[in-house]
Amino acid sequence: MRLYLDASVGKSDILQVLGMMPLQFILRLPEQPLSLHADINGNMQNLNIREVSAKLPTAFNIKAEGKAGNLTDVDHLTANINLDARADNISFLLPMMGLNANSSVCIPNGITFKGNCRANGPQYATDFVATQGGGSLRGRGAFNMRSLAYRANMEAHALPLQNFMPGMGLHPFSGELVADGAGFDFLSSKTRLDARVKVNNFKYTDYDLSNINLKAEVHNGVGRALLDSRTPLLNGIIDLRTLLDNRRIDANVICNLLYADFYKLGLTERPLKTSMTAHLDVKSDLEATHSMQGVVGNIVLRDSAATYRPENILIDIFTRSDSTHANVACGDFVLRVDGAGSVEHILDNFNEVNIEAEKQRKERYIDQLRLRERLPDLSVYFNAGKENILSRTARRFGYEFRDAYINMNTSPVQGINGNVRIDSLVTAGIQLDTIRVNISSDSTKTLFDGQIRNNRYNKQYVFNALFRGAFYQQSLFFGTRIYDDRNRLGVALGVKADMEQNGIRVSLGGIDPVFGYKKFKVNKGNYLFFADDDRISADMRLLADDGMGVKVFSNDSTEALQDLTIGLTRFDLAKVLSVIPYAPNVSGVMNGDFHYINNDTDMSVSSSVRVDNLSYDGCKIGNVASEFIYMPRDEGNEHCVDGTLSIDDQEVCTLSGTYITSGFGHLNADIELQRTPLLMLNGFIPDRLLNFGGYAVGHVKVDGQLNRLDVDGELMFESAYIASEPYGVKMRLCEDPVTITDSKMKFENFQLFARNGNPLTLYGNVDFSNMSNMTMYMRMRANNYLLIDSKEKARSEAFGKAYVNFLGLADGPLDALRFRGRLDVLGSSDITYILRDSPLTTDNQLDGLVKFVNFKNPDDVKVERPPLSGLTMDLTVSIDEGAHVLCALNATKSNYVDIVGGGELRMKYTEVDGLGLYGRYTIGQGEMKYSLPVIPLKTFTIKDGSYVEFMGDAMNPRLNITATEENKTTVTNEAGVGRSVTFECGVEITKTLNDMGLQFTIDAPDDQEIHNELMTQSVENRGKLAVTMLTTGMYLSDNSMARSI
DSSP states (O other): OEEEEEEEEOHHHHHHHHOSOOHHHHHHSOSSOEEEEEEEEEOSSEEEEEEEEEEETTTEEEEEEEEEEOTTOGGGOEEEEEEEEEESOOGGGGGGGTOOTTSSOOOOSOEEEEEEEEEETTEEEEEEEEEETTEEEEEEEEEETTTOEEEEEEEEEEEOHHHHSTTSOBOOEEEEEEEEEEOSOTTSTTOEEEEEEEEEEOEETTEEOOOEEEEEEEETTEEEEEEEEESSSEEEEEEEEEEEOSSOEEEEEEEEEEEEETTTTTSOSSOOEEEEEEEEEEEEOSSSOEEEEEEEEEEEEEOSSOEEOOOOEEEEEEEOSSEEEEEEEETTEEEEEEEESOHHHHHHHHHHHHHHHHHHHHHTOOOHHHHHTTOOOEEEEEEEOSSSHHHHHHHHTTEEOSEEEEEEEEETTTEEEEEEEEEEEEETTEEEEEEEEEEEEOSSOEEEEEEEEEOTTOSSOOEEEEEEEEEOSSEEEEEEEEEOTTOOEEEEEEEEEEEETTEEEEEEOSSOOEETTEEEEEOTTOEEEEETTSOEEEEEEEEETTSOEEEEEEOTTSSOSEEEEEEEEEEEHHHHHHTSTTOOOEEEEEEEEEEEEEOSSOEEEEEEEEEEEEEETTEEEEEEEEEEEEEEOSSTTEEEEEEEEEETTEEEEEEEEEEEOSTTOEEEEEEEEEEEEGGGGGGGSGGGOSEEEEEEEEEEEEEEETTEEEEEEEEEEEEEEEEETTTTEEEEEOOOOEEEETTEEEEEEEEEEOTTSOEEEEEEEEEOSSGGGOEEEEEEEEEEEEEEEEOOOTTOSEEEEEEEEEEEEEEEEGGGOEEEEEEEEOTTOEEEEEOSSOGGGOSOTTTTTOOOOOOSOTTOOOOOOOOOSSOEEEEEEEEOTTOEEEEESSTTOSSEEEEEEEEEEEEEEETTTEEEEEEEEEEEEEEEEEEETTEEEEEEEEOTTOEEEEEEOTTSOEEEEEEEEEEEEEEEOTTSOEEEEEEEEEEEEEEBSTTEEEEEEEEOTTOHHHHHHHHHSOHHHHHHHHHHHHHHSOOOOSSOEEEEO
């Protein structure tokens, strides 16, 4: 028999054979015909394949030839086939793989493949080589179908992974895999494996991942895996040894990590590097009994702010069919869990409680007994102080506490009982001294009560909040009282929620309401009713003796689901908010109404509000009034939107337009700014670091879907400025228009003028067409710019005059902004900076000479905030050698460093590494006026060449400063003869700012005898002589006596 084929198949015929295919596959498939060729002779017992080939021009060319025998008998099959293929452009296959042109995976051009496949009964073997882009992948392998024995060897050389997965930071890969074994059931004692994986050369982005080795072996039911990595991301060894059989696993894990970057490995969302050791024993019967015991120790955690060394973690965990136990300890952290039944049983119990609670919620009742009987027997004890890995890790994310305690028990007989205690919790800059919660239950109810309190030593806010509540059969009660720092009742409220047949009724009662120290009367029968059909009914009125009141009522005579009105009368914001812990500092008297109507097809909202004498965070805004209307038009789903904002009875902003609710919603509106005061922004800037003045005028048109609005318009500024009182900065905004086109705000040589009239020029844009991915491109330039020009004021941090040249570029998404630039501080600058918290002012720098006590509270809490996300900065700072800086070490400026000097610095910031400052600032001349314990205020001359060197940590530079003063003293020798000697006494400041080396020095350079005498003294003795002279003005050595002159 002989088969000969020579055919050409067009694109339409190919598609007809393939059937339904993705549209992109059809469009990308080449138009040229597919050429097929075959020349085969022989029979099923002995087949000779002279050639089989397929060629699609510009796409691929595949050829095969060889021999095969016994094709109908798999056990005796023989074959020897050679394959030669080349793929030029087969990207049309991507749609068949579920990928498109924007996918991170692609098929590059120029792939070649040559290989050989052999079969001899149950024995199969292959060897091949594939190439692309100058790299190659070679492989050899064999497999026995009867014994399941296998052997494989693969070697990659400069394989260009970046061509297959572009945009992922991959580089060419070189490595090898060798495996030799039999069987795939690793719980069988007959399975064996010897495998080795080695990464010879590979980079991911800028990280070298070469030199990774993995070995694995299994013999006679004993397995071992060893990972040895020596890369910048993971440097260490992980060694796993285990006994394997069908009934149990008994494993031992030893880990010695010298370095691991969890952030770059993708294991954490914020920068975190670590080193540690671990020794864990893991056992399992592969059914219900599992355990793990061991220790994780020598832990070092490093983030962008600091280095932490937590205590060792001790682990003892087991679960079996009758019980579960866990004990984890680390320093002053303890977690103990004890439960009846396996972990699966305990989790199933909680799931049953959740199902029952959801059922009761839907049916509007609470059956404590049915909930309780589904609870597991479980006790949880947790106690943590400040010295453990949990507390240290929490501090990285802006949370800190002195002590946390939980003791909770659940039982199908006793219900839920326990208590929670947290002391000195700090989060988001808020400190809460005491938090207490107690829970108890019986067959009919669950009671809870607690306290949140700040004691009188709290520097933020002193208050005492008490609360209590209960779950009953068909109701819930919650009551709270808040007392101020003088134990006056500022807030009191009691709320009851009753589950009724058709909904939930909420009412005030149980406690006479108090808001802002005022007692309110509430109407009898007050209620808010949330019906099952989404209707809301209300009749709730609170009124104080001075006329201040709040009312919520509904119009139930309409067919609307909700027809609600909320009214406020003489509502004193300052008094109400003053007793609510950590409420914003807002004052003013509010009057107004809010009206809301909702039915099946549309809704309407209207409001009229006025706040007299509005002030936010101490910034007076004025009498503010607003009107807003949102209501349907006659034409179906179209609504009108109108609003006005007035300040001191002058209309400053209007909104007018329409909103269509169909689809994704469409807004078409015009916004007019009519001398809108920029001071409205000041109250929303933390610590008033910046303040705005002047007015904004302009027109903006908004059109489009809410998630992608198209904004066009023009803004102008009148008498506008940006200022920073603490830093003496004031910049006047030019009155050139800022245009907005296609949601892109454009700055075309927009200028901010300094007081010397020189401008900071901006050129670029802010693109907010995609609100979820706003971008910026902004070039900035200034010459001889008077950045700081101010006299000292109460809030001043810096004052004087600072002249700079500046060139910068900010570009990229706002959440991943890149900033690069250069700042030159000119020699005409003369600045005073007040350093209000300096290590140079502490009293512990004379340890070893004099002992002092620091009376600061050792428990003072300082929380490190998370780093700025997304920002990347690279700023070169050049300080002219003539620039004069006086750095005051205290608010009175009695201690100061007054210097003239310069240097080249580089400031860098990334989310991974935080802020880094590099370079050297060299002092040309200057003096230091400094008082130390027992040493009166002295003025030291700083020697030329002293310097401050920054090596990354901007707040902890390396110091090399020598400062001296001259003291003239009469020295008397043993014979009673005296002479006048000039001494140079002073200090040498070395090491770093946080770990300062402070050494007192003394010398008599013009008196050889005294100089030689001093040189024979130890450094410690010379330091004591220097302290004595600085304190008394006298030179008191064993050989000489002196008095000051």
